[in-house]
Amino acid sequence: xxxxxxxxxxIRNAETICESLLAAFxxxxxxxxxxxxxxxxxxxxxQLVAAARVHAARTGRxxxxxxxxxxxxxxxxxxxxxxxxxxxxxxAFWLGEEQGR
Amino acid sequence: MSGVGEGQDPVAAxxxxxxxxxxxxxxxxxxxxxxxxxxxxxxxxxxxxHTLKGSGAMFGFDALAAFTHHCETAFDRVRKGLAPAxxxxxxVTLSAMDHMRALVEVQGQASGAGLAAAGIAAAGEAILxxxxxxxxxxxxxxxxTTRDAATGNSDGGDAGEAxxxxxxxxxxxxxxxxxxxxxxxxxxxxxxxxxxxxxxxTGAIPPLDVLEAQECHLGxxxxxxxxxxxxxxxxxxIFVMDDMDLRLEPLTAAAPLAPPLPAAAQTPAExxxxxxxxxxxxxxxQTLAETGPARAARATGESVRVPAERLDVLMDRVGELxxxxxxxxxxxxxxxNGPAGELALRSISEEVERLASELRDTTxxxxxxxxxxxxxxxxxxxxxxxxxxxxxxxxxxxxxSTEIDKTVSERLADPIVHLIRNSCDHGLEPPEExxxxxxxxxxxxxxxxxxxxxxxxxxxxDDGRGIDRERVRAKAEANGLIQPGQVLADxxxxxxxxxxxxxxxxxxxxxxxxxxxxxxxxxxIEALRGTIDVTSQPGRGSVMTLRIPLTLAIIEGLLxxxxxxxxxxxxxxxxxxxxxxLEDDIRSRGRSMxxxxxxxxxxxxxxxxxxxxxxxxxxxxxxxxxxGGERVGLVxxxxxxxxxxxxxxxxxxxxxxxxxSGATILGDGGxxxxxxxxQLVALGQQQEERLRAAx
Amino acid sequence: xxxxxxxxxxSSIRMAIRxxxxxxxxxxxxxxxxxxxxxxxxxxKFDLIITDLNMPNMNGLEMIREIRKLPVQAGTPxxxxxxxxxxxxxxxxxxxxxxxxxxxxxEPENLLRVVxxxxxx
Numbered sequence: 001x002x003x004x005x006x007x008x009x010x011i012r013n014a015e016t017i018c019e020s021l022l023a024a025f026x027x028x029x030x031x032x033x034x035x036x037x038x039x040x041x042x043x044x045x046x047q048l049v050a051a052a053r054v055h056a057a058r059t060g061r062x063x064x065x066x067x068x069x070x071x072x073x074x075x076x077x078x079x080x081x082x083x084x085x086x087x088x089x090x091x092a093f094w095l096g097e098e099q100g101r
Numbered sequence: 102m103s104g105v106g107e108g109q110d111p112v113a114a115x116x117x118x119x120x121x122x123x124x125x126x127x128x129x130x131x132x133x134x135x136x137x138x139x140x141x142x143x144x145x146x147x148x149x150x151h152t153l154k155g156s157g158a159m160f161g162f163d164a165l166a167a168f169t170h171h172c173e174t175a176f177d178r179v180r181k182g183l184a185p186a187x188x189x190x191x192x193v194t195l196s197a198m199d200h201m202r203a204l205v206e207v208q209g210q211a212s213g214a215g216l217a218a219a220g221i222a223a224a225g226e227a228i229l230x231x232x233x234x235x236x237x238x239x240x241x242x243x244x245x246t247t248r249d250a251a252t253g254n255s256d257g258g259d260a261g262e263a264x265x266x267x268x269x270x271x272x273x274x275x276x277x278x279x280x281x282x283x284x285x286x287x288x289x290x291x292x293x294x295x296x297x298x299x300x301x302x303t304g305a306i307p308p309l310d311v312l313e314a315q316e317c318h319l320g321x322x323x324x325x326x327x328x329x330x331x332x333x334x335x336x337x338x339i340f341v342m343d344d345m346d347l348r349l350e351p352l353t354a355a356a357p358l359a360p361p362l363p364a365a366a367q368t369p370a371e372x373x374x375x376x377x378x379x380x381x382x383x384x385x386x387q388t389l390a391e392t393g394p395a396r397a398a399r400a401t402g403e404s405v406r407v408p409a410e411r412l413d414v415l416m417d418r419v420g421e422l423x424x425x426x427x428x429x430x431x432x433x434x435x436x437x438n439g440p441a442g443e444l445a446l447r448s449i450s451e452e453v454e455r456l457a458s459e460l461r462d463t464t465x466x467x468x469x470x471x472x473x474x475x476x477x478x479x480x481x482x483x484x485x486x487x488x489x490x491x492x493x494x495x496x497x498x499x500x501x502s503t504e505i506d507k508t509v510s511e512r513l514a515d516p517i518v519h520l521i522r523n524s525c526d527h528g529l530e531p532p533e534e535x536x537x538x539x540x541x542x543x544x545x546x547x548x549x550x551x552x553x554x555x556x557x558x559x560x561x562x563d564d565g566r567g568i569d570r571e572r573v574r575a576k577a578e579a580n581g582l583i584q585p586g587q588v589l590a591d592x593x594x595x596x597x598x599x600x601x602x603x604x605x606x607x608x609x610x611x612x613x614x615x616x617x618x619x620x621x622x623x624x625x626i627e628a629l630r631g632t633i634d635v636t637s638q639p640g641r642g643s644v645m646t647l648r649i650p651l652t653l654a655i656i657e658g659l660l661x662x663x664x665x666x667x668x669x670x671x672x673x674x675x676x677x678x679x680x681x682x683l684e685d686d687i688r689s690r691g692r693s694m695x696x697x698x699x700x701x702x703x704x705x706x707x708x709x710x711x712x713x714x715x716x717x718x719x720x721x722x723x724x725x726x727x728x729g730g731e732r733v734g735l736v737x738x739x740x741x742x743x744x745x746x747x748x749x750x751x752x753x754x755x756x757x758x759x760x761x762s763g764a765t766i767l768g769d770g771g772x773x774x775x776x777x778x779x780q781l782v783a784l785g786q787q788q789e790e791r792l793r794a795a796x
Numbered sequence: 797x798x799x800x801x802x803x804x805x806x807s808s809i810r811m812a813i814r815x816x817x818x819x820x821x822x823x824x825x826x827x828x829x830x831x832x833x834x835x836x837x838x839x840x841k842f843d844l845i846i847t848d849l850n851m852p853n854m855n856g857l858e859m860i861r862e863i864r865k866l867p868v869q870a871g872t873p874x875x876x877x878x879x880x881x882x883x884x885x886x887x888x889x890x891x892x893x894x895x896x897x898x899x900x901x902x903e904p905e906n907l908l909r910v911v912x913x914x915x916x917x
Binding site: 042048054084 | 278279283284285288289298299300301303306307308309310312314315317318319321323
């Protein structure tokens with residue numbers, strides 16, 4: 001199941017995004033997030049995605065971005081310190097880089 | 102509300118606002134005297150003081166802010182139930198209001214006013230002493246400053262500076278993001294302090310199904326290299342400091358390139374974060390930059406508050422005017438061709454006429470203020486008078502929404518103050534005298550306003566003893582104003598109180614006898630083109646009636662010609678116009694009186710008065726004008742018609758000339774003088790008296 | 797730049813704030829008390845709200861609480877103005893959902909600094 005995000009993903013619509021992700025997990029098990037349209041985002045989105053990863057890991061589902069983070073998202077990740085010392089799993093998740101490189 | 106004249110100057114805006122605040126607070130205080138337990142009123146007073154202090158300090162009114170602080174504190178204590186509201190407290194706070202008014206005024210005046218300021222400061226000290234006594238606050242008064250006292254803070258503990266830098270671990274309160282704190286901005290600020298390595302900690306983020314999406318479960322570790330001080334770092338977190346977990350460790354010189362904190366530091370909630378209590382209170386105002394001395398206040402002009410909708414109406418009219426103007430320009434460029442063009446021109450002319458008249462009305466209305474603002478001042482006055490005289494006085498007001506020109510309103514204040522003083526001092530009796538006369542112990546003073554046509558009627562009525570006619574007569578005789586035993590109509594007798602130098606006060610009290618007599622009142626009213634009348638019933642009270650034109654700037658006038666000159670007679674004063682037949686003219690040569698419905702009315706030949714040197718027209722007219730019950734006829738050569746008269750005041754060279762109150766410019770560019778009705782009526786009466794005396 | 801709502805019953809303070817903020821390129825909307833401020837906050841998204849605490853009709857604390865219930869203003873920074881050295885009031889305002897504060901009297905530069913601090917840049 002592909003969950004698309006709009007241009008804006010901030011604390012103002014964080015609850016809505018959270019609900020649609022949960023619904024997707026409940027109905028389809030595996031979820032892909034399409035964040036390619038995102039222009040405006042804040043840390044609430046990063047946190048939501050991180051929570052979704054935890055959720056997927058706990059319930060044995062697959063959760064991934066359908067494409068590597070776009071420019072806006074990558075800038076946000078760097079500014080927030082998420083790519084300063086990333087684990088291989090993080091690099092793979094956000095940037096689509098092969099693990100174990 | 103938007104301000105006209107406030108423009109872009111907050112200091113000017115503050116002056117207007119301070120006046121309003123003081124008035125409003127004073128009203129609340131006066132209401133409080135009747136209902137000491139009212140929480141709402143106490144809150145209103147407190148809030149008024151609070152705003153006055155806060156805004157005053159903002160705009161450099163430091164003395165005002167410092168003084169008001171004490172009153173605010175007093176009412177804060179009352180508000181919190183730590184002290185009772187008492188009549189003493191209200192009384193001293195009322196005098197404090199006057200002091201605050203003085204402080205608003207003194208601020209921003211030239212520094213030469215230092216002596217006056219010193220006097221004011223001394224007066225302020227006295228009031229504060231009373232205030233502290235009234236609130237039962239025997240302790241030393243708090244320091245007279247509004248600034249936070251906690252400025253001299255210094256952080257003890259480890260050195261404020263770490264040579265190599267800091268290892269910073271922090272976690273924000275869960276509601277920080279929802280409450281507007283953006284952690285990214287905090288990180289940016291840390292980066293501004295030096296070379297920063299920022300690592301986000303995501304370990305505390307719960308799974309999606311238990312996540313509250315707006316809460317913040319992120320943490321960070323930042324290695325900051327450089328000379329940043331502890332204070333500078335804490336300053337970044339100033340707004341969230343008290344609820345967050347923040348750990349600061351100096352990077353040791355030995356290990357300047359130490360790796361980030363181990364994973365254990367991801368739960369800083371368990372580490373001994375510096376608690377808020379360890380830290381002196383800080384505020385952005387102190388830490389970001391101490392506020393400099395307040396800017397010097399600038400002197401300010403008069404300003405008027407105008408409800409925004411009135412400005413909207415004005416804008417609409419101006420918009421229409423622009424449209425008409427473009428039609429006119431089109432017509433002018435195309436040339437006026439034939440009847441169609443003339444018709445178009447006439448239609449534009451009519452449109453402009455309508456707009457001009459509407460614009461005039463709308464603009465006039467901008468200057469109008471409700472008379473409530475004027476009446477409001479008198480509540481305080483009556484309150485004080487009652488205290489001073491020991492009388493019980495109830496003030497009743499009516500028609501407070503009646504609107505009046507702002508200038509008129511301001512110029513009416515002094516005369517009405519005098520009339521109220523008179524009523525309270527002479528008119529109303531002490532309680533025991535009233536009870537003896539079978540009246541209620543409390544006197545009643547009624548202040549009412551109503552609009553009647555182009556005038557506002559203001560009445561000041563008391564239910565006191567009324568004017569003592571015998572004393573008026575005796576006094577007038579003693580002063581030579583009338584002959585002993587001279588027969589006077591009751592109205593004439595009462596009018597004597599308006600004569601210069603007349604005063605019936607047997608003893609000069611604190612309230613009356615200030616050298617301002619009723620004659621000054623009368624002259625002030627007349628200067629506003631108004632009139633004052635008095636009626637009085639022995640034992641029942643007196644009524645003063647002021648009739649004031651709504652506005653000073655424009656009057657309806659009757660345009661007349663005398664000789665070759667044109668003159669305007671205020672239409673409000675015109676009673677009727679009659680023909681003066683040649684026959685009557687000749688017959689009345691000596692006496693200058695005409696018979697008007699059973700009454701003889703004196704008349705003045707303006708042609709002679711103005712010495713025009715012209716021959717009278719064959720069909721002269723008499724314009725009968727009246728003021729205060731007196732009538733006089735003015736003989737003119739021709740009545741031209743009614744005229745919207747925009748009054749221009751006379752130059753200072755001509756201002757002293759009686760008979761004229763101003764001038765106006767006519768449609769053809771000529772000038773017409775405006776006749777002073779009061780003066781002319783007086784002149785007519787004098788002429789009649791002379792003739793009568795001559796037999 | 798940013799759209800900022802300023803709520804204060806003192807028109808002179810509002811004017812001072814408006815002059816300082818519009819001079820820095822911000823768009824400023826004004827409200828004269830808590831009720832008006834809440835109505836404005838319900839109608840449009842603001843980048844920042846600056847409010848007095850002591851106001852007639854609805855005080856600042858109550859207004860902040862109500863604004864925080866509006867989804868459209870989730871995460872909108874709210875700065876309150878205070879003359880109090882009273883820590884208690886500061887805590888109350890923070891608990892109500894305020895982001896930060898500014899102590900009166902303040903100079904325009906101080907206001908702009910706090911605005912920059914909260915909005916970034």
